[in-house]
Amino acid sequence: MVSRRKRGVDRDDPFDQQSTSEADYIYGDDDTLQPTSSAPQIVRKIDIFKLSADRTQPRRTVPLSIRGDWDGSAKAAPGLLQRWREAAEKELSQDVDIARILKGYDNERPDIHAQKHPVADTFFDLIDLACSIHMTGLQSPIQIERSGDVGNIYIGERRWLAHHVLVLWSDNPKNYQQIAAIDGKPDRWAQAAENCARSDLNAIGMARQLALLIMDMYNGGDGVQFDTYDTLVSPGGSDRPS
Numbered sequence: 001m002v003s004r005r006k007r008g009v010d011r012d013d014p015f016d017q018q019s020t021s022e023a024d025y026i027y028g029d030d031d032t033l034q035p036t037s038s039a040p041q042i043v044r045k046i047d048i049f050k051l052s053a054d055r056t057q058p059r060r061t062v063p064l065s066i067r068g069d070w071d072g073s074a075k076a077a078p079g080l081l082q083r084w085r086e087a088a089e090k091e092l093s094q095d096v097d098i099a100r101i102l103k104g105y106d107n108e109r110p111d112i113h114a115q116k117h118p119v120a121d122t123f124f125d126l127i128d129l130a131c132s133i134h135m136t137g138l139q140s141p142i143q144i145e146r147s148g149d150v151g152n153i154y155i156g157e158r159r160w161l162a163h164h165v166l167v168l169w170s171d172n173p174k175n176y177q178q179i180a181a182i183d184g185k186p187d188r189w190a191q192a193a194e195n196c197a198r199s200d201l202n203a204i205g206m207a208r209q210l211a212l213l214i215m216d217m218y219n220g221g222d223g224v225q226f227d228t229y230d231t232l233v234s235p236g237g238s239d240r241p242s
Contacts, residue, residue, distance in 0.1 A: 043141045045178040048163050049074040050150045061157045063122055077164045088120035098169040101127060102134050129158055130165040133176075138163075141180035151181065 053061075053072030062070065066084045070076055089095055092110050100108045114121040142156025153160055159179070166176035 041182050041184075043180050043182055046144070046146075046151060046181050048160060048167070048177060048179050051144060051153055051160060051179075051181075052150070053157050053160070054152055054154050061122075061126070061161060063119055065119065074164075077161065078168055081161070081164060081168060084119070084123050088117075088123040091117050091120045098127065098165070099171070102131055102166065102170050104131070104135070126158060126161060126165060130162040130170075133159070133162050134166055134170060138180055141182050144181045144183055145185060146183045151183065156181075 051074055055072050062080065062084065066080065066087055070080055085096070085098065092112070094110060096110060097105075097108050109124065109127075110120070112120050112124055138159060140156075140159070142153055142159050144151035144153050144156075163176045163179050167173040170176065
């Protein structure tokens with residue numbers, strides 16, 4: 001009799017604990033859950049100013065009207081956040097005390113309607129995440145690819161920017177100048193799972209994510225080789241994400 005294990009039944013068991021754990025990661029809250037892995041993952045602290053955002057990330061945290069030509073560098077992040085705050089305040093027609101919001105003064109947080117205040121809505125989503133980190137700590141490390149003493153973020157850009165918010169406006173900026181990170185090679189499939197967990201990608205973001213997954217499947221194999229992100233997304237380079 002052929003064993004069930006050899007036939008692969010155990011691997012496909014929908015009630016298997018490992019399958020449930022992976023499903024929780026894929027469909028859960030990206031800011032609190034971590035992927036499961038049989039290999040040990042070493043978490044280290046790294047200076048937030050030695051990291052940069054992934055320019056090929058399909059889901060852009062910062063609105064295009066604010067992002068402009070930002071290259072993802074940490075050096076430009078404080079100025080970016082200041083512009084974002086000013087644009088949000090202008091959209092709301094009121095000044096906002098970020099420091100008091102971070103201290104837990106909920107009455108300082110303005111009422112926001114996503115359709116009327118799109119810039120403010122995304123900005124205060126980030127502020128809410130910073131508040132959570134300030135109160136309970138970072139629950140899930142970001143994931144980076146390190147090169148020397150610097151690194152590129154491929155999962156966790158919002159958490160990284162939330163640390164920049166806390167450095168700018170909290171009472172204890174030194175507490176947030178480092179962030180917990182897992183170092184490794186970019187995993188586009190884990191990135192796709194996280195992007196789809198928080199909210200739906202728009203059509204452009206979905207196309208970018210699909211392009212990255214296709215390149216990940218073929219690069220290094222016997223199929224088509226893709227040297228650049230633009231090969232699939234924008235042959236002329238005109239729609240390259242900033």
